[in-house]
Amino acid sequence: MQTTAEPTETLLATKNTIYAAKQRVKTESLQSLSPMVQLKQNLSDSDYTTQVKTDSDGTLKALFFCHNSSLELLQAYNTILFLDSTYKTNKYKMPLLHIAGVSGNNNSFSVAFCFLAEENVDYYTWALKCFSSVISVHEITPPEVLMTDRELALMNAIEDVFPNSTHMLCTWHIEKNILTNATRLIKDQDLVRKILSHWSNLIKISTPSEFYSSFSRFAAIYPGEFIDYVEKTWIPLAPRFANAWTKKITHFDHRTSSRIESSHSYIKTHLLNSQASLPEVVKLITLALQGQHHEIKSEFHQQKITALQNIHSIFSLCHGKISNFALRTAHSRYRSLNHEDPGRCHKNQQKRTGIPCKHRIAQLLHAGKRVDPKEFHTQWHLKVCLFFNFIPVSSLHSVSEVLVFFHLISIFFRI
């Protein structure tokens, strides 16, 4: 279509009228979104906390959102969080940063989401600052541990925004990366399998000095080009994933984020691959959140009133106070005392898992005492704060938040 600055006999639309019409359509379709103020006003009435990042011409570049009920769960379980950025091709070709936590009964839950136009340190820093300010407003303790894969921009952003948190690398992602590179550099598949098995033993070694000496032997056996890659990519980061260091971190035995990833595949699959309309996408997110919360909440109530069967009386003070998952773990440590000498206590197991180690249980048994719930990390305590109410999904279409999200996401993806 041609335009001209002044109307002519053949062309009635001028640049100005077209511009004005475009603006009108844009304004109408976004419900007068131009003033972000109105948008924020709408959002302040919804149960989502949202932040938007725009560039100088007002185009939305990032969208951060988290539901209040996720924050209630986070209030109870904030020691370790998993940050998983997904770059898989989707309809919009946009990465999605997903922050997830894990409950006292070892169920994962979504904490926050952020669509990012770019995956550089500035964008990640912006997303994490949004998250940091939300948790600060709700007086939630910042996470002690953050686990990611080796995304350097995200790792730098974490160091900047959460300097007091410990960063851990997911060992599953590392093994996947090692497999890819080993397969690329080494044609012998048997050798590749041997390398992977050797590597998984290496990262279980219990002291840094043994780790390095064992790695020297590892390096002497396998092809130089592959070892160069491992030395350059992984060895400088060993304290973030190798047991020799991470055994002293309270990570509740989470060494990978893959379990969290698989449990969130529902959200990802629908968000990134579905051709559903955007209100449906939002509905799916909300539905998934609702499912997670329902599960965690009903487990909480069940554990409050039903004592676990076949648990030794040394744990009797813990019934209704400590989660079934933690009690079962403690009980299996107690059982192991029957057939193995507990050996010397290095306090690592208790520190790492927040659950009394077999040495501590043996000590209490010997003294004729019972295990006090305080012996367990607060992660494993049944919390009384989980009484939130979730917006019924069936009413979502009628609430303003869906419209607001629809418009936010629409302008973000320019559709």
Ligand SMILES: [Zn+2]
């Ligand atoms: Zn011990």
